[in-house]
Amino acid sequence: METFIKVTLQLAGGFGTTLALFFLTLLFAIPLALLFAVFAGSSIKPLKYLMRAFIYIIRGTPLLLQLMIVVYLPGIAFNAPLTKWQIFGGNVATSYFCGALFAFVVNYACYFAEIFRGGIENIPKGQYEACAVLGMTRSQTFFRVILLQVIRNILAPMSNEVVTLVKDTALARTVSVVEIFFAASELLRVQFIIWPLFYTGVFYLGFSALVTLLFNMAEKKLSKYWK
Amino acid sequence: MAILEVKDLKKNFGNTEVLKGISFTMEKGEVLSIIGSSGSGKTTLLRCLNFLETADHGTISVEGKTIYDGESAVLRSEKQIRKNRLNFGLVFQQFNLFPQYSVLRNLTLPPELNASKEDINNSGGKTAFRKQLETKGMELLTRIGLAEKKDSYPCELSGGQQQRVAIARALMLTPDILCFDEPTSALDPELTREVLQVIKDLKNSNNTMIVVTHEMDFARNVSDRILFMSDGYVAESGAPDKLFNAPETAALKSFLNNSLN
Numbered sequence: 001m002e003t004f005i006k007v008t009l010q011l012a013g014g015f016g017t018t019l020a021l022f023f024l025t026l027l028f029a030i031p032l033a034l035l036f037a038v039f040a041g042s043s044i045k046p047l048k049y050l051m052r053a054f055i056y057i058i059r060g061t062p063l064l065l066q067l068m069i070v071v072y073l074p075g076i077a078f079n080a081p082l083t084k085w086q087i088f089g090g091n092v093a094t095s096y097f098c099g100a101l102f103a104f105v106v107n108y109a110c111y112f113a114e115i116f117r118g119g120i121e122n123i124p125k126g127q128y129e130a131c132a133v134l135g136m137t138r139s140q141t142f143f144r145v146i147l148l149q150v151i152r153n154i155l156a157p158m159s160n161e162v163v164t165l166v167k168d169t170a171l172a173r174t175v176s177v178v179e180i181f182f183a184a185s186e187l188l189r190v191q192f193i194i195w196p197l198f199y200t201g202v203f204y205l206g207f208s209a210l211v212t213l214l215f216n217m218a219e220k221k222l223s224k225y226w227k
Numbered sequence: 228m229a230i231l232e233v234k235d236l237k238k239n240f241g242n243t244e245v246l247k248g249i250s251f252t253m254e255k256g257e258v259l260s261i262i263g264s265s266g267s268g269k270t271t272l273l274r275c276l277n278f279l280e281t282a283d284h285g286t287i288s289v290e291g292k293t294i295y296d297g298e299s300a301v302l303r304s305e306k307q308i309r310k311n312r313l314n315f316g317l318v319f320q321q322f323n324l325f326p327q328y329s330v331l332r333n334l335t336l337p338p339e340l341n342a343s344k345e346d347i348n349n350s351g352g353k354t355a356f357r358k359q360l361e362t363k364g365m366e367l368l369t370r371i372g373l374a375e376k377k378d379s380y381p382c383e384l385s386g387g388q389q390q391r392v393a394i395a396r397a398l399m400l401t402p403d404i405l406c407f408d409e410p411t412s413a414l415d416p417e418l419t420r421e422v423l424q425v426i427k428d429l430k431n432s433n434n435t436m437i438v439v440t441h442e443m444d445f446a447r448n449v450s451d452r453i454l455f456m457s458d459g460y461v462a463e464s465g466a467p468d469k470l471f472n473a474p475e476t477a478a479l480k481s482f483l484n485n486s487l488n
Contacts, residue, residue: 130323133277134337134400135313144340148327225327225380 007187007196014183017202021169021179023205024041026162030193032105033112040069041117058110064171066107071099071175100172104165111161120146139215152222159215166208178203228291230255230435231404236285237297238271245271246282247459250412252254253404256433257410260446260467263456266481268438273406273457276437289314313341316402320409322389324381330392332379332401334364342401360399365394371425375418387418398429405429407438424451447471455479 018178021028039051075081083095123146173182180203184196229252238246245268250370253259261269266440275282278295281303287295294311296302324333338360346487351358368374371391381389390410390424398406407426411419423445430449440446446453447467455463463470474480 022278124323126319126321126323127325129279130319130325132309133312133315133317134396135341136311137340140340144336145325145327152327171470184425209309222327225382 003193007193007199010187011180011183011196011200011203014178014180017177018169018172018179018203021097021101021172021177022103022165023143024101025108025165025169028105029108029112030104032109033116036109037115037116037120040113041120055110055113058107059114063103063107063168066077066105067100067175070103071096093176096176097172100175100177104168104172107163107197110156114159115154116150116172117156118157119150122153148222152225155215155219155222159212159219162215163208163211166211167204195200215219229288229347230257230290231275232286232288232291234286234288236272236275236282238268238275238280238288240284245459246275249456249459251454251461251464253435253437256437257429257433257452258438259452259454260443260450261437261439261454261456262443262446262482262486263462264485267456268279268282268459269456270408273317273408273437273439276404277315277317277406278308280309312402313400314398316397316405318390318393318397318405318407318410320412321392322366322381322386322413324389324393324396326381329378329380330373331361331364332382333381333392334367334396335360337396338399364399367398368392370428370473371395372394385418386414387421390414390418390422391449394422394425394429404435404437407436407440409439409441411440411442441472442487443483455482457482 036051036055040055042048071082074085075083075214077122083092084091085095087098088094088095127149128141129147131145136144169179170181172179173185176182178186178202181197184200187193187196231253232249233252234385236246242478246269249268249272251259256441263269263274270479271280273443274280276287282295282297284297284412286293289311292301301307310477311388325336328336335357339357342356349354350359365374365377368377373388373391373395376388376392381392394405395409403474410426411422413427414422419442423442426436426445427449428437430438438446450467453464453467453470454477455476456478463474463476463479470479471483474483
């Protein structure tokens with residue numbers, strides 16, 4: 001029983017890092033994705049194609065590889081390892097965390113951007129035309145009429161991606177971020193107890209359940225308006 | 228003075244000439260029906276009047292004032308167009324109500340967003356202004372027989388009810404000329420009647436209206452004048468009785484034959 005509590009506390013510590021990675025990724029990836037979506041749908045052709053090519057590359061390669069590139073490539077290729085960048089004081093763990101966060105943000109922004117673009121393009125033309133003939137400005141049209149419809153359109157695909165993000169954070173352990181999975185592996189390495197590895201699933205499941213619940217609530221709230 | 232004067236309106240989409248020089252005038256309180264087969268340019272004409280398309284050439288004047296000139300960059304600017312388009316209201320085939328707002332809010336939102344600071348101050352502040360809009364909205368809803376639906380959402384209404392709300396929403400901005408783009412084409416026959424009834428009532432209260440329609444009975448019985456369009460031109464126009472009983476052009480004769488049988 002005592003080991004159980006000890007292990008739980010240790011894993012909870014790791015899970016704190018998991019949660020930090022999760023929320024910070026969402027916090028930065030969503031605005032970045034809006035920008036990417038605008039670029040990808042831009043009428044400036046070079047910008048549009050560059051953005052789409054970038055999104056294609058990010059979505060076409062494993063996040064694992066992107067993590068390694070961000071965290072290790074500066075050291076290997078340019079002799080400027082991330083740990084020497086003095087990010088937030090230059091603490092090694094912080095440096096790795098920031099590197100991982102950067103990779104997560106860019107990766108998820110690309111996925112979100114495609115969802116946003118789809119959500120915007122699915123708004124019937126008639127909504128814009130109705131706003132126009134009723135004398136609304138472009139920004140009134142977007143913020144007062146279109147935005148909520150976009151949110152409603154993207155809720156289901158976003159819920160998918162966000163739940164995936166919960167689990168993808170486990171990849172951060174490959175670049176030395178001490179999240180929950182890393183913490184469990186440490187218990188195995190140092191104390192030879194294997195079950196905490198499986199016990200991490202409980203944390204992931206619990207959190208995914210919470211995220212799914214929140215999305216369901218939001219969908220229910222919005223479905224009041226639409227059939 | 229004519230409330231609306233359209234002169235030599237032309238519109239191309241790429242290499243296709245859709246409007247090849249449309250001219251007509253309307254008097255206040257008149258109901259004008261535009262008929263013609265699909266592809267004849269009647270919807271494009273309506274969209275040019277509402278500035279959803281910008282005509283390439285020609286002028287549009289409301290009460291003697293030129294509000295659009297294909298040659299004038301000033302009158303074609305976005306800001307000017309936004310101001311001028313409020314001379315016209317447009318009711319769409321697909322209603323296009325805002326799904327996230329209640330029926331009453333659909334009515335009050337556009338005038339609220341259009342209001343200037345003076346409008347709001349003159350009516351004694353934001354709350355009072357909103358109250359006024361709601362009163363006006365309720366009057367219109369009562370008139371179209373949907374007062375009890377004020378808190379419903381568009382998806383809870385039938386197509387006919389949605390279209391009536393869309394008409395009320397357009398009326399909230401008191402346009403000089405209310406346009407209808409095939410307002411009943413998306414409706415079942417029994418719902419068509421309630422929408423046409425609303426349009427008839429509007430005629431009785433002296434609204435100026437342009438109706439693009441496939442409902443020949445409606446065009447014949449309700450409109451004061453009919454414009455028959457064919458191939459981007461006004462092929463024939465005049466009183467309904469004249470057009471229906473004594474069509475002059477071959478195009479109108481064959482159109483009537485196909486539509487009435």
